[in-house]
Amino acid sequence: MTQSTSVEHGSGHESQGFWRTYLFSQDHKTIGIQYAITSLLFLLFGFTLMMIMRWQLAYPGQPIPLIGKFLGEANAPDGIMLPEFYNQLGAMHGTIMIFLGVVPLGVGAFGNFVMPLQIGAPDMAFPKLNMMSYWVYFAGGVTMLGSFLLPGGAANSGWTSYPPLSDIATIGQTAWLIGMFFLITSSLLGSINFIVTIVQLRAPGMTFMRLPFFVWAQLVTSFLLLLAFPPLEAAACLQLMDRLAGTSFFLPSGLVVSGQVVQASGGGSPLLWQHLFWFLAHPEVYVLILPAMGIVAEIIANNTRKPLWSYRSLVYSTLFLGFMSFIVWAHHMYITGMGTTLGTFFQVTTMIISIPSVVILAVLIVSLWGGSIRFTTPMMFACAFLPMFGIGGLTGLPLGLAPTDIPLHDTYYVIGHFHYIVAPGSIFALFAGVYYWFPKATGRRMNDTLGKIHFWGSLICINTIFMPMFIQGLAGVSRRLYDGGAQYAHAQGVLSLNLVMSVAAWSLAIFQIPFIINFFVSIRKGKKVGDNPWDATTLEWATSSPPPHGNFIRPVEVYRGPHEYSVPGAARDFLPQNDPA
Amino acid sequence: MSDSHPVDVRTHVKAYIIVFAALLGLTALTVSVAMLHLSTGEAVIIALFIASIKGSLVACFFMHLLSEKRLIPILLAFTVFFFFALLLLPTAEVFSRGG
Amino acid sequence: MNIPYTSEVRPDTGVYNAKLGIWLFLASEVMLFGGLFSAYIFLRTGAATWPHGWEILNIPLATTNTVVLISSSVTMVMAWASLAGGNFARFRRFLGTTVALGVAFLAIKGMEYGMKFEHGLFPATNTFLAIYFTLTGLHGLHVIGGMIVNVYLLGPGSKMWRKDPQRFTNRVEVAGLYWHFVDLVWIFLFPVLYLL
Ligand code: HEM
Numbered sequence: 001m002t003q004s005t006s007v008e009h010g011s012g013h014e015s016q017g018f019w020r021t022y023l024f025s026q027d028h029k030t031i032g033i034q035y036a037i038t039s040l041l042f043l044l045f046g047f048t049l050m051m052i053m054r055w056q057l058a059y060p061g062q063p064i065p066l067i068g069k070f071l072g073e074a075n076a077p078d079g080i081m082l083p084e085f086y087n088q089l090g091a092m093h094g095t096i097m098i099f100l101g102v103v104p105l106g107v108g109a110f111g112n113f114v115m116p117l118q119i120g121a122p123d124m125a126f127p128k129l130n131m132m133s134y135w136v137y138f139a140g141g142v143t144m145l146g147s148f149l150l151p152g153g154a155a156n157s158g159w160t161s162y163p164p165l166s167d168i169a170t171i172g173q174t175a176w177l178i179g180m181f182f183l184i185t186s187s188l189l190g191s192i193n194f195i196v197t198i199v200q201l202r203a204p205g206m207t208f209m210r211l212p213f214f215v216w217a218q219l220v221t222s223f224l225l226l227l228a229f230p231p232l233e234a235a236a237c238l239q240l241m242d243r244l245a246g247t248s249f250f251l252p253s254g255l256v257v258s259g260q261v262v263q264a265s266g267g268g269s270p271l272l273w274q275h276l277f278w279f280l281a282h283p284e285v286y287v288l289i290l291p292a293m294g295i296v297a298e299i300i301a302n303n304t305r306k307p308l309w310s311y312r313s314l315v316y317s318t319l320f321l322g323f324m325s326f327i328v329w330a331h332h333m334y335i336t337g338m339g340t341t342l343g344t345f346f347q348v349t350t351m352i353i354s355i356p357s358v359v360i361l362a363v364l365i366v367s368l369w370g371g372s373i374r375f376t377t378p379m380m381f382a383c384a385f386l387p388m389f390g391i392g393g394l395t396g397l398p399l400g401l402a403p404t405d406i407p408l409h410d411t412y413y414v415i416g417h418f419h420y421i422v423a424p425g426s427i428f429a430l431f432a433g434v435y436y437w438f439p440k441a442t443g444r445r446m447n448d449t450l451g452k453i454h455f456w457g458s459l460i461c462i463n464t465i466f467m468p469m470f471i472q473g474l475a476g477v478s479r480r481l482y483d484g485g486a487q488y489a490h491a492q493g494v495l496s497l498n499l500v501m502s503v504a505a506w507s508l509a510i511f512q513i514p515f516i517i518n519f520f521v522s523i524r525k526g527k528k529v530g531d532n533p534w535d536a537t538t539l540e541w542a543t544s545s546p547p548p549h550g551n552f553i554r555p556v557e558v559y560r561g562p563h564e565y566s567v568p569g570a571a572r573d574f575l576p577q578n579d580p581a
Numbered sequence: 582m583s584d585s586h587p588v589d590v591r592t593h594v595k596a597y598i599i600v601f602a603a604l605l606g607l608t609a610l611t612v613s614v615a616m617l618h619l620s621t622g623e624a625v626i627i628a629l630f631i632a633s634i635k636g637s638l639v640a641c642f643f644m645h646l647l648s649e650k651r652l653i654p655i656l657l658a659f660t661v662f663f664f665f666a667l668l669l670l671p672t673a674e675v676f677s678r679g680g
Numbered sequence: 681m682n683i684p685y686t687s688e689v690r691p692d693t694g695v696y697n698a699k700l701g702i703w704l705f706l707a708s709e710v711m712l713f714g715g716l717f718s719a720y721i722f723l724r725t726g727a728a729t730w731p732h733g734w735e736i737l738n739i740p741l742a743t744t745n746t747v748v749l750i751s752s753s754v755t756m757v758m759a760w761a762s763l764a765g766g767n768f769a770r771f772r773r774f775l776g777t778t779v780a781l782g783v784a785f786l787a788i789k790g791m792e793y794g795m796k797f798e799h800g801l802f803p804a805t806n807t808f809l810a811i812y813f814t815l816t817g818l819h820g821l822h823v824i825g826g827m828i829v830n831v832y833l834l835g836p837g838s839k840m841w842r843k844d845p846q847r848f849t850n851r852v853e854v855a856g857l858y859w860h861f862v863d864l865v866w867i868f869l870f871p872v873l874y875l876l
């Protein structure tokens with residue numbers, strides 16, 4: 001079953017042909033890079049969907065310039081977006097960004113590439129499963145993309161796929177469910193592999209308390225994926241049965257659609273879906289953020305040239321956070337008429353879980369104190385992560401309490417809140433990771449000037465997009481509105497912000513161009529680097545750039561904790577983990 | 582696997598046969614209790630109690646849980662905790678209202 | 681390059697890689713069936729009426745099937761014990777019996793399904809049947825999956841016995857863990873669906 005076959009793996013890389021080396025590779029580094037490229041492309045695609053939507057929000061009912069003609073008569077006749085199409089774009093933007101973009105980049109790409117190196121392992125525990133996990137993810141992505149070509153287009157019931165709407169939606173929803181099966185399978189294979197690798201393949205001397213924090217973040221993330229995704233899979237099975245076998249798991253008795261009673265046995269409950277969905281989807285937000293925190297912690301330690309302030313609190317908070325994230329899910333369901341007993345339970349757990357989040361953020365901020373900070377491009381992104389995540393987290397607190405959540409639920413305030421977490425939060429951290437580990441993967445450094453343009457441009461634009469959303473949301477503008485609120489009297493005062501946000505979104509796209517150029521040009525032309533260009537302590541820097549097949553030429557042994565910078569009395573300002581001195 | 586020497590295998594086999602007999606007996610028991618058509622509450626408690634014993638026998642002996650070191654029992658303890666959260670919290674309100 | 685601990689146990693954790701892997705997989709399976717059991721409880725407690733399983737389903741057939749599956753678990757663990765004792769021929773007999781019992785289980789399940797369909801009872805008929813078919817169907821898929829693995833270990837996969845007996849024994853143990861889990865799920869499905 002879950003067993004690796006390392007026998008045919010022992011032959012070294014020269015003997016493997018093109019297919020085995022680049023496409024069907026079982027080397028965790030190649031797979032990590034495959035994940036990185038695929039997920040970056042999906043991020044770009046998901047962002048493009050949003051840029052099209054932002055036209056409709058800025059100029060409701062006006063033909064979309066340039067690409068309007070190519071969207072198809074069924075979606076945008078004469079280039080004017082139909083409401084049905086807006087719903088498809090919205091649902092797929094969310095789905096793609098989360099399941100095909102940020103998670104595969106944070107876990108599949110960085111986890112795969114960096115984690116085995118950091119623990120001193122030759123590869124993942126199950127290289128074949130690792131390869132399968134990528135290709136199953138790829139199949140899921142193709143299914144999701146292909147669903148745009150189905151009659152009625154892609155799924156259009158939001159990324160949350162709430163029934164009864166999703167039960168009776170067009171066939172794109174079935175494709176969404178099948179795509180989700182692929183993605184769930186992929187992350188299941190991946191998470192098993194990650195956990196076994198971290199537990200079993202740590203190099204001699206690499207005790208748990210010597211693991212770089214990034215590895216801890218990956219470990220907890222993997223547990224979340226392992227245990228939280230299956231209930232969504234169960235829910236997806238039930239929804240598939242509803243759609244294909246005519247069952248009524250989520251259809252209440254006497255449901256009326258377009259003036260007609262639906263022919264179904266009834267007796268089901270839409271709330272059942274919400275429970276099973278959020279049982280995954282709350283832990284999922286930690287899957288989006290924990291790898292990001294792991295990256296930021298490594299970069300901060302490296303660029304402040306001092307150990308993290310209280311590594312232990314960081315680790316214990318992360319473990320506690322992972323545990324609690326399983327029992328807070330119904331804070332997404334306060335408006336469903338939940339009674340006070342259950343409501344109290346979930347409000348209390350939600351307030352409790354905010355404590356470890358604050359501890360983590362505090363540790364990272366205090367770690368800056370007294371450091372001789374090097375403002376490299378990765379460090380700029382990592383530093384920006386801190387206040388951005390802070391804004392996202394603080395604006396989340398009112399959403400965790402029912403009295404304040406009820407008026408704010410389903411408004412743009414919520415959209416602003418979670419985008420601060422995932423966009424200037426996670427995505428900034430992921431950019432930091434790209435700049436930081438690029439030299440390890442390619443042997444070359446990315447250009448710093450282009451990096452700084454990318455950083456400042458993105459920082460300004462992204463805040464101009466998401467800050468006004470709080471204002472609109474507090475004014476009561478609902479999310480998922482095809483016209484951005486133009487029809488509503490209460491939205492009129494804040495309507496002009498729509499154009500501001502849209503222009504900022506398009507400008508954000510322009511500021512990604514330096515990154516894309518930098519990325520591709522640096523692969524061939526970037527400044528060559530040695531094994532350890534950042535003077536870092538963790539093990540991925542103790543091997544060549546890029547590391548060979550099997551990662552380390554000589555067996556590694558670990559003698560010390562992960563971030564021993566500026567140790568008094570040491571010859572240099574950093575002591576690598578494998579340095580016995 | 583320290584426990585795979587031919588010597589202990591024989592004692593293992595004996596345990597398997599005893600567990601097998603116990604499982605068959607408990608299956609007979611749970612079916613007979615069901616024939617009594619007790620009230621739903623009683624029936625649920627008895628049936629789940631018997632099923633839990635059967636399940637533990639399978640896990641402890643066939644799946645060698647008894648001879649595992651700490652790692653796997655800890656993993657399972659967490660899983661079981663989340664399992665019950667998933668099972669009971671969505672319905673908690675129905676229970677607390679006595680429905 | 682060799683991955684450590686593929687067949688030998690890592691001293692400080694007490695397991696080899698695949699054993700930890702399969703237990704993690706089973707943990708996720710617990711949550712998968714947990715989602716469906718949760719759905720069962722949610723729907724049942726919310727329903728105006730809910731039939732007793734025995735009014736609709738066939739208890740004698742299901743009891744037989746319980747015995748079949750429990751027996752297959754015993755033969756599975758005996759197959760592993762034979763291998764651990766170095767007796768390959770006996771291993772094959774026991775694993776062969778396990779596969780045969782799996783076939784018997786599916787055949788009986790198929791008969792049950794057929795009888796329901798004949799009486800016009802389909803997943804769409806009511807919520808009870810919907811969850812019955814979903815749970816037993818998913819369980820059936822798990823049985824099929826386990827049988828594929830077992831057939832592989834009986835046939836082409838058994839070549840490993842001569843090259844690397846320890847690793848092959850581990851594989852059988854891992855396949856066994858999965859198979860017992862499928863049995864364990866049925867041990868709960870049977871009373872929940874049929875007897876309550
Ligand atoms: C930086 C570029 C991004 C922009 C400009 C953007 C903009 C938006 C906007 C305006 C909405 C609301 C649409 C509506 O309610 O009609 C939205 C929804 C959403 N976005 Fe983003 N977003 C961006 C990045 C991301 C990222 C990185 C993620 C996730 C990792 C994400 C996940 C979501 C989700 C889950 C929804 C809800 C979809 C739904 O209503 O079903 N977005 N986004």
Ligand SMILES: [Cu+2]
Pocket residue numbers: 281282285328329331332
């Ligand atoms: Cu949440």
